Amino acid sequence: MTHRYLLPLAALLLAGTARAQQLGPLTVEKIMRDPAQWLGTSPSNISWAEDGKNLYFSWNPEKARRDSLYRIAPGGGAARKVSLREQPGLPAAEGEYDRHHARKLYEKGGDIYLLDLKTQRIRRVTNTAEQETDPHFALQDQAISYARGGNLFTWDPATGETTQRTDFRKGNRPATGEPTDKGEKFLKAQQLALFEVLRGKDQDARARQQQQKALARLRPKAIWLGTQTVRNLRLAPDGRYVTYTLAQEPSAEKVALVPNFVTVSGFTEDINTRTKVGAAQTAYQLGLYDVGRDTTFVLGYKELQGLDEQPAYRKEYQLKAQAPAPADSAKAAKTAKTTKPANEQRRVVPFGPFWSPDGQHAFLVIRSTDNKDRWIVGLDPATQKITLLDRQHDDAWINGPGIGYDEGNVGWLPDSRHLWFQSEATGYSHLYTYDISSGQKKALTSGPFEVQKTQLSQDGKMWYLLANKTHPGEQHLYRMPVAGGALTQLTTQAGGYDEATLSPDEKTWALRYSTSNTPWELYTMDNKPGAKLRRLTHSTTPEFESYAWRQPEVIEYKARDGAGVYARLYRPANPQAQGPAVVFVHGAGYLQNAHKWWSSYFREYMFHNLLVDKGYTVLDIDYRGSAGYGRDVRTGIYRYMGGKDLTDQVDGAKLLTDKYGVSPQRIGIYGGSYGGFITLMAMFTQPDVFQAGAALRSVTDWAHYNHGYTDNILNEPYNDSLAYARSSPINYAAGLKGHLLMCHGMVDTNVHFQDIVRLSQRLIELKKENWELAVYPVENHGFVEPSSWTDEYRRILKLFEENLKPAGAATGSTGGQ
Structure with a gap:
């Protein structure tokens, strides 16, 4: 069945001017360009107008440096860019509705707003230089609560009155001035007994204290925090508790x-x-x-x-x-x-x-x-x-x-x-x-x-x-x-x-x-x-569309322990007998990539199409620890990263040789972040399975990674040192036999550059020669610059072309073809 699509005018004009552009044969240089300039930018951050007449979303059909806000009718038509002048008057996409879905409460720019959904009238609850956050309907929807400066306030829409509900204060409660030492108490009593003028001043002070206490009853209790901080302030529906x-x-x-x-x-x-x-x-x-x-x-x-x-x-x-x-x-x-x-x-x-x-x-x-x-x-x-x-x-x-x-x-x-x-x-x-x-x-x-x-x-x-x-x-x-x-x-x-x-x-x-x-x-x-x-939108360019991008086959195979493992398989139309293959290892640990939608690894997806064009079979595996398959797969790496997640790659390599005619001497492996970690483990512990590997932004020693992720899987290093010893590639570096490429950004704030430096020193001390390290001085964990992506993937392609194909059969080993 065909559908008639009403495309935005900007996209139609863009398509008309670019119609003659053809992608031609894939090269690393072509596919690693700025995606906004040649692939196109997908819409994101979708939200409805509260009256349902428009949709708002982020988009970039103009190939600008960043996305802009667009608006389109839900029935289709031309999308219109929302000007910076219009945006402050739009309600925030996120917010809270009252029980009758008649009003919406939201924070925008550090102030609180209340929207009447029937009249579309917006009331500004606060307008201060200080930031107000975390708004909620309170007191059975009769008031609005919000946080400011670490305290809770409520605002009454009927009267416009603002009430401070808490009085949290930093530090410790000040001393009262009353003596606590026995000697000091005796001296004060003696002074008051001897001098009338001191008795009068003391009475005045006590009177002021009583007056202050009476006034304090009208205000919230002062709660001294010491060195703690306070967050997540909530008022009970009846107002009795905070x-x-x-x-x-x-x-x-x-x-x-x-x-x-x-x-x-x-x-x-x-x-x-x-x-x-x-x-x-x-x-x-x-x-x-x-x-x-x-x-x-x-x-x-x-x-x-x-x-x-x-x-x-x-x-x-x-x-x-x-x-x-x-x-x-x-x-x-x-x-x-x-x-x-x-x-x-x-x-x-x-x-x-x-x-x-x-x-x-x-x-x-x-x-x-x-x-x-x-x-x-x-x-x-x-x-x-x-x-x-x-x-x-x-x-x-x-x-x-x-x-x-x-x-x-x-x-x-x-x-x-x-x-x-x-x-x-x-x-x-x-x-x-x-x-x-x-x-x-x-x-x-x-x-x-x-x-x-x-x-x-x-x-x-x-x-x-x-x-x-x-x-x-x-x-x-x-x-x-x-x-x-x-x-x-x-x-x-x-x-x-x-x-x-x-x-x-x-x-x-x-x-x-x-x-x-x-x-x-x-x-x-x-x-x-x-x-x-x-x-409603058309985001890809004619140049991108001129290539017949493959739809990989999603397959399932059995791992050695009988578990089902899913993977994306890319195969040449006429695969060479005993040809080369590459296993890709996705990153993030808990992530899914063997699925039927557009991958967040779109550069790698395009690179896999390039590899297939050059005669490679590519297997992209959702190994143990991946998302989408339930608890047992999710926790399959507990206390042993580099265990079942690695054997799933090895079993995938065996599948390639047993079922798809790949040569067991021509299998490479690569991946970034967690995928880089698995690549290192593969090259160090399975040297007869993988002849070449590219480890990108890799964890080399889990004792040097962060707490939030690592502690869940390996526990604390001082409580479960065995888990760290068997899970860290740096401990297995002596097993390297094949050719290893390592790539790392020097300003990586996630997996620190120190990780790869420590492993490099280990390889030097082990007198290993068949490895190289490419460093990227301006890149964080996720690369941004097209020049960095291009350099990295030219090296990866060269690694595979020179080590996975027979002598003289490699093409484009410099990455230019």
Whole structure:
């Protein structure tokens, strides 16, 4: 079926002038150019106008240095650029609606605004030089709360009156001036007894104090923070309580510095980056201010089920049963130990509270700082008591779609009786409700797939879900009754659906849609099953479209332990017998790339097309640790990065030789970040499988990476040294046999340049010769400059051409062809 697309005028003019441009044969120089200049820029950041008459989105059809804001009618037509003059008068896309969906509250430019959705009238709640943030409807929608300067304020729309609700102050409470020492008390009493003038002054001082106390009763209690900071201020619906999060930053921890050599000033400038894994972390407490009793409390957690349970991995150390370790790291493994006592209670981080629509109930999400437990608890602010509603425990770590590392997707249903959340209790992230009256937990979805996004309809009667129910690499939108039941599929076309957002009347979807060989574009569709997509934008250029970009085959193969592994396969039309192959390893650790939509690795995707043109077979694997496949795949790298995630690559290489006719002596591997780490592990520990490898911006020693990511997977280095010893490539460098290219940005604030320098010194001391290091003086972790991308991928292509093809068969080894 064909569709008639109404394209924006700017895009039509652009297409007309560029019609003669042809991409021709792929080269590194061509595909690594600035994407905005030749590929095109996809629309993003979609939002609806509150009256539903327009869609707003970021776009760049003009090939400018940055995206601009555009507006288009949901039915199609020409997109119009929104001028900088118009933008301040537009409501913010993000905000909070009241219970009747009649008003929208939002922050913009550090001030608070209130929008009447019926009249479209905007009221400015604040207009100050100080920044106001975090607005919420309060006191059963009768007031508006916001934070300013670390304190909570409310504003009454009816009277315009602003009330300060908290008085947090930095530092410690000042001394009262009254003597505390016995000797001092005696001397004061003696002075007052002897001198009438002093007695009069003392009486005046006491009178002033009483007057100040009387006035203070009209103001919130002064709460002294000491060295703590306060955030997440919330007013209870009845105004009786204010909850807040207290954060205690650790004492000065050593922070890694990254020197920046190429600067405008001409001087080397140090960049403060981060601490390393195992450094002390911020400690959090939930504070509660009882307004009526003018008293503050700090919530305790000692009654939480499992709070004193120690992680399962420590039993390994207690039994002194150690897993195999590499020869040159045996000493580190032999000294492996745990330092925490077995009965120590773990620290936690509180999130919330989340109040029911009727204001009668509240719950918290509490997570252990080792990320192995998440509790959902009811909160009674009057007694400061918590009641366990749900506990999710994972011996590895808690995460997954809709769960994340914070409170995750949680909320209340309109009946104020059911709260909802997502959990991986079954091994896949699904949607649950909990009845606070009966104590019953109910799974609304189930099966071997993930619920990736959730949205509740305005009337609270329907769920809208994004899930990969039909295939792990294919997404669709679904609807489902609020109490659960059959999932009704709304979308039909295979591919990916992103930023899906409903119109204010909930009759129309706006979304981004793409396939594996066509980039994201803006579409609308009716909110009903089987509705057709209506394309609103055309972003790609004729030059990009002149090449027949391949749609890779998404395949599944069995790993050595029987697990199913998904991958993208690119094959030449007429593959050479015993030809070369390249295995690509995506980065980010928890990320999916063997899917049916446009990849965030679009440069690598284009490079894979180039490799296929040159006769290579390319395999892009969603190895253990990747997203989209449930808990077991997600945590398959726990305590051993470079274990199953690496053997999945080795098993993929075997598949290439057994099924696709690839020569076992002509397989290369490459990847960036986590993919660079796996490449190093492959080249060091599997030298007979991979003959050449390109490791880009690689982690070389996990003990030098950050805490937030690494601690979840490998625990702390001083508690689980074995995990670090067997997971860090620097410990295996002696195994290098093939040809290794390493590329790294010198101002990488994520994986520091120090990482690759340390590994280089190790290779020098090991007297290895078949390696090289290319450095990029102006690049951070994600490269930006087209010249850097071009240089890097010319080197990668040269590496493969010279080492994976028979002598004399390589073409374009300089990267120019």
